[in-house]
Amino acid sequence: MSEIGDAGLSAYERLIGADRVSGRLYTDPAVFEREMQQIHHRGWMFVGHESEVADPGEFVTRRLGRQPVLLTRDDTGAVRLWSNRCPHRGATVCALDQGQTRFFRCPYHAWTFDNAGALVALPGEEGFGPTFDRDTHGLAPVPRMDTYRGFVFGSWSHEGQTLAEHLGDARDLIDRTCDVSPVGEISLRAGWLRHRIGANWKMAAENVCDFYHPPITHGSSGLMGGVPPDYFTDAHGGVTRDLGGGHGEVDYRHTQGGSQTGLGPHGFIFPNLFIEASSIFVIHPVSVGEMTHLQTPITWVGLSEEMQRPQSRRFAMAFGAAGVIEPDDAATWERMQLGLQAGEPEWVVLERGVQSDHTREGRALDEIVMRGFWRHYRSLMTDEAAAR
Amino acid sequence: MSDIEELLEQQRVEQFLFLEARLIDGRRFAEWEALWVENGIYWVPANGDDTDPRSQVSLIYDNRARMHNRVERYAGGKAISQQPPPRTVHLVSNVTIKPATSEGIVDSDVSLVVHSTVHIAESRPGVRVNWAGRVIHHLVERQAALQIVFKKVMLVDNDQELTTIDFLL
Numbered sequence: 001m002s003e004i005g006d007a008g009l010s011a012y013e014r015l016i017g018a019d020r021v022s023g024r025l026y027t028d029p030a031v032f033e034r035e036m037q038q039i040h041h042r043g044w045m046f047v048g049h050e051s052e053v054a055d056p057g058e059f060v061t062r063r064l065g066r067q068p069v070l071l072t073r074d075d076t077g078a079v080r081l082w083s084n085r086c087p088h089r090g091a092t093v094c095a096l097d098q099g100q101t102r103f104f105r106c107p108y109h110a111w112t113f114d115n116a117g118a119l120v121a122l123p124g125e126e127g128f129g130p131t132f133d134r135d136t137h138g139l140a141p142v143p144r145m146d147t148y149r150g151f152v153f154g155s156w157s158h159e160g161q162t163l164a165e166h167l168g169d170a171r172d173l174i175d176r177t178c179d180v181s182p183v184g185e186i187s188l189r190a191g192w193l194r195h196r197i198g199a200n201w202k203m204a205a206e207n208v209c210d211f212y213h214p215p216i217t218h219g220s221s222g223l224m225g226g227v228p229p230d231y232f233t234d235a236h237g238g239v240t241r242d243l244g245g246g247h248g249e250v251d252y253r254h255t256q257g258g259s260q261t262g263l264g265p266h267g268f269i270f271p272n273l274f275i276e277a278s279s280i281f282v283i284h285p286v287s288v289g290e291m292t293h294l295q296t297p298i299t300w301v302g303l304s305e306e307m308q309r310p311q312s313r314r315f316a317m318a319f320g321a322a323g324v325i326e327p328d329d330a331a332t333w334e335r336m337q338l339g340l341q342a343g344e345p346e347w348v349v350l351e352r353g354v355q356s357d358h359t360r361e362g363r364a365l366d367e368i369v370m371r372g373f374w375r376h377y378r379s380l381m382t383d384e385a386a387a388r
Numbered sequence: 389m390s391d392i393e394e395l396l397e398q399q400r401v402e403q404f405l406f407l408e409a410r411l412i413d414g415r416r417f418a419e420w421e422a423l424w425v426e427n428g429i430y431w432v433p434a435n436g437d438d439t440d441p442r443s444q445v446s447l448i449y450d451n452r453a454r455m456h457n458r459v460e461r462y463a464g465g466k467a468i469s470q471q472p473p474p475r476t477v478h479l480v481s482n483v484t485i486k487p488a489t490s491e492g493i494v495d496s497d498v499s500l501v502v503h504s505t506v507h508i509a510e511s512r513p514g515v516r517v518n519w520a521g522r523v524i525h526h527l528v529e530r531q532a533a534l535q536i537v538f539k540k541v542m543l544v545d546n547d548q549e550l551t552t553i554d555f556l557l
Contacts, residue, residue, distance in 0.1 A: 316446065
């Protein structure tokens, strides 16, 4: 089987149909390389939340696509996003997951940067000659950073859509998440569980709005007891909604009893953010057959302890590498990664509810959000302007 | 306590930890649950060993009800991640016993604090993982038998990305 990669953009037109996609998109390393170039190292991606660096000097390290980044709050209170890379010889300037500091010092030659990225000290500076300019040797900012209601996004591209354009109708998901709080604010300071899974990142992305699977995949979890027996059926009345731009949600607000899986919305913001009703998940691609799933519970500022506590309890039981929900998702995706090594049949089928795609809304179990994901994915993977 | 008494006590506690390991590896979950007192806590912290489990995420922070739910899922035959179940071998070592009072524990329900280390070999299809950690047990004497009040497993890599842990540590 030949590799697809960027050997002809038209290949993606053929591999991504209206109601089916080729299994090779999950298994071909060249596809993964092209995804990094066209999606993760180009467009907007969620990187963290302002509350994680609430105080001056606080920092967290993350990956944006495959690249290491450093999210800081400087001494003036501004949130900033840097390449975690010494501009001298390239070592990471910060080895910790999080902390608080005024200075980052490279371990190699002790080039030292303040938390606003400026090079403030280096040994033997005079040896670099009179023309050496500290100002051009500071930490490299990620080309674009922007925030929406505390959610921090970064892009490795100097140009392109604004964050507001990228979020589009998905801004509503963030608004509804924040507005559970009486003061409209969330906080993510409980730390992240980081789960390494032997499966392609798109399986986690597509799974977000797949309400066909929970009673089956998660039937053993004991957590289904809290929802009505028909909750994960079309009859209960929930709606899947394609929000455009690869984003989507499953909405139960208008059904009897409303959403019963958590306090906030349940939706996906392309390509890596899952707002899971009462928690935040981030999907980090690692290689074509590996991802890391990051998970943290939401704390709503000003929300009563009685409202908050059951959500924290549910998170503790369900998620992370040792939860009772997450391992079954991971095992399923790992089984898919194995099964898709079989080249026949060629297609993964996403037909459920395809007749209502023109309305952008489907029944609870329909695969409309997945089809919306792939439509957007195809437009990015075949974007020749970016491919040049 | 005389030297002989200390040796016997060391032997008794070690045998208790070995029994727990044997029950886990043998998937004898009901017997494992019976080792616990009613208000027991099973804790596997994440992102460090000395976090606050009420405000920070943990890999596992189970009361008895949650422990029961966990092992029921392991035993139930429905969980996809248990098809087939992971096989494990626990190696328990470096067992050190301390009187609860010497550790500053005032809970009268704790008689002994036991520090140990554990090395776990896990096998499931296509995957072999070695897990290791320091372990603290708080034990209580009930009708001449030991029971677990509190168990904390501090995995050496609990601040790293981890693969699925769908077995008892």
